[in-house]
Amino acid sequence: MHPYRTHTCGELRATDVGTTARLSGWVHRKRDHGHLLFLDLRDHYGLTQCVVDASSPSFAAASALRLETVVTMSGTVVARGADAVNPRLPTGEIELAVDSLEVQSVAEPLPLQVNSEADFPEDTRLRYRFLDLRREHVHRKLVLRSQVIASIRRRMIAAGFTEFQTPILTSSSPEGARDYLVPSRVHPGKFYALPQAPQQFKQLLMVAGFDRYFQIAPCFRDEDGRADRSPGEFYQLDFEMSFVTQEDVWAALEPVIHGVFAEFRPDAAITPPPFPRITYDDAMAKYGTDKPDLRNPLVITDVTDVFRGSGFTVFASAIEQGAIVRGLRVPGAAAQPRSFFDKLNQWARDQGAPGLGYVTLAEGAARGPIAKFVDAPRLARLREITGAADGDAVFFVADKRAAADKLAGKARVKLGEELDLLEKNAYRFCWIVDFPMYERDEETGKIDFSHNPFSMPQGGLEALEHQDPLTIKAYQYDIVCNGVELSSGAIRNHRPDIMYKAFGIAGYRREDVEARFGGMLNAFKYGAPPHGGSAPGIDRIVMLLAGETNIREVIAFPMNQQAQDLLMQAPGEVPPERLRELHIKLDLPPEPPKTG
């Protein structure tokens, strides 16, 4: 007999009754009746109830087993009595009558209950991640992650993509985030950078003629974490295609994304391809964000006309100064108590806004604090623009366009959540397209790239030479699901002449461009195919499929928000001789005074 097991803990069935079996696993739970002991043995595959009674020579040893001890149990598979069958377990019709047991590894008392679904503090979970990952619901999410990645890989290969690996130790890249740097021992004072994305490599692979590239690519960015953004590192489905328009890229990705979501969430409603395309400008106007959650039925409108020249001087004079007024119609909200509107107003103030105006509609009239300024013609106009009817409420935000969009967008999210308006069990996708090529830095007034500097400007060289840069769009697009940005992508700029010009507008001299991106620029001088791609975030896809809002839930060994690995104690100090070898001298900030 195998020293550890003849079956897994999820395998034995009624048809195995009478056979001899050996199982190995963790002691999941014990039910000790004194002269009869039930013991649930758990492994990756499932749970099997093992029984030991007082007559067994193993009885004392079995009674003494602590939870999570690893043990091998041998015995006979026996049928459970009709009233003892556990229908919740696949192995619930049988149990293992234990003849002998062998302890493989003893467990100390646990800092974290493995057989509990209770919430534990995240630092405890991360410090004892190996225990946390034993817990069924956490374990399952990591298995899901593996299956999702396998499915994506299968679908990409079937679609004619070729998988590549690209360097991890590379040079600093043009993405906007801070790089992780790795000092060179051989080249004093020089550093490798970990790739923020394999951006230039995948473009070089297109120049190399591979036509369709993909990679489940690790990406490293030294930026602060968020619930949906793991600090340090994450994975992208990075892909790139030659001789394509942006429509071709969308058409290539949509069946992969839709297929994966349909495969793992057959219960959910999923946007069928082709996904809606929403221009950046429309998204900002209608949803107040470039990553709209389309499960939310609320839509923002422009009601500046309703208040222009009205008696409500707060809005009217703001409009004179160039402000706009955004309206948010909320069906049925007129029935909410006054406290509801007061709370929202306070919320808006907490967001740094002067407040959130509103009217409610009933019996053909407007009500509320500012209703007296909305006369009959203005009310008619409001109804016309927003579609509001009796029983609805309309909220107002007056500010400069960008600020008004932002707050109206936040209010849309807030109201959608508070009033439980979001479509349930649904994945709603869209493409946000036609991003601006450039934007003006509010502080410096300088014109800079608003997204990827390697994107092709719409209109090409012609547009760069003759158009106001701030009006130029790029062939740049994001895919968004349920308010989560899954990726951005672009048709790339493969023409050195257009690239010099594009960088020139953002203030880079020809020499700067050559110094920083010489490798790729040089490649483009020897015959580069037009190409484009995208790179959806794997962690975010799995997070959405798992129904989680925290990305660390689908990463086996995540760092905390301070970019520390509590299990492996990273980052850590290194011995002085290693620093000398790397030609590094530390220049540390002064120690803060110790107070406790």
Add this chain to the structure above:
RNA sequence: GGGCUCGUGGUGCAGCCUGGUUAGCACACUGGACUGUCAAUCCAGAGGUCGCGGGUUCAAGUCCCGUCGAGCCCGCCA
């Protein structure tokens, strides 16, 4: 760098608003009882610098100030 929330035996929570008996409950742990449980049950026990420092007070887990740590958010992340 900033804002908000949280910090109480190994673990999860209550107690704090409104200061006052031995800091309570559950899980885990130790011992005992129990032959059909499946979150087994019952009895007993051990286990606490109430994050840390300072202040107010006759008295602080509770109120105030500071500080450290964690989470969420802003900045940042094309």
